[in-house]
Amino acid sequence: MKTLGVLGGMGPAATVAFLARLQALTPATGDADHIRVLMDLNPHVPDRNTRPGEAEVELGAMARRLAAAGAEVLAMPCNTAHAQAAGIRAAGLPFIDMIAATTAAAKATGAAAIGVLATGGGRALYAPALTAAGLMPVLLKEADQERFMALVYAVKAGDVGPDRRAEMRALGQALLDAGAGTVIAGCTEVPLLLGPNDLDAPLADSAEVLARACVEMCR
Structure with missing residues (x-):
């Protein structure tokens, strides 16, 4: 071992x-x-x-x-x-x-369009990785991305309460509404707010x- x-x-x-x-x-x-x-x-x-x-x-x-x-x-x-x-x-x-492994896990779900919940730096890694894998990245709109970053820093400050969980679910749903068939939890703070049963689609949890x-x- x-x-x-x-x-x-x-x-x-x-x-x-x-x-x-x-x-x-x-x-x-x-x-x-x-x-x-x-x-x-x-x-x-x-x-x-x-x-x-x-x-x-x-x-x-x-x-x-x-x-x-x-x-x-x-x-x-x-x-x-x-x-x-x-x-x-x-x-x-x-x-x-982690990026390559999570991209492969997202592809294995069979979805052609993959939503990404990640920081700006994380999105810059996942978007080209998904494209290279023959998948279409689906990203949050600018205002929603700002909300996402606020949630990440809320988790870092210890706030993982129901209101924050509801906000993260809403952002995940926004990606599904934009055409994503699978969502990548591309920031390790995401699964502290979003579970595999919170969306009506597969969640590729990078952690x-x-x-x-x-x-x-x-x-």
């Missing part, structure tokens, strides 16, 4: 939820059946949307520290930060590509997709 190194903290609640998914998705009858995980939960990574260069430097340093501590595979439950993946890969370890990929690669 390979040791997993996780670059986390972007944000902390989403990272903790990812670890819970990793544990729940691991087929185990006892402690020793689970994956060994080395975690760097670093909430001080510079903002991936506004300070990408500084973020890549810090993410690269995190990857090197995890490698030195014994990690054999790296994963990062933050979609936006995958724009800085080159700094992480420079550590020389296999790095699970769950990544957790499954980690289990497959490490076991």
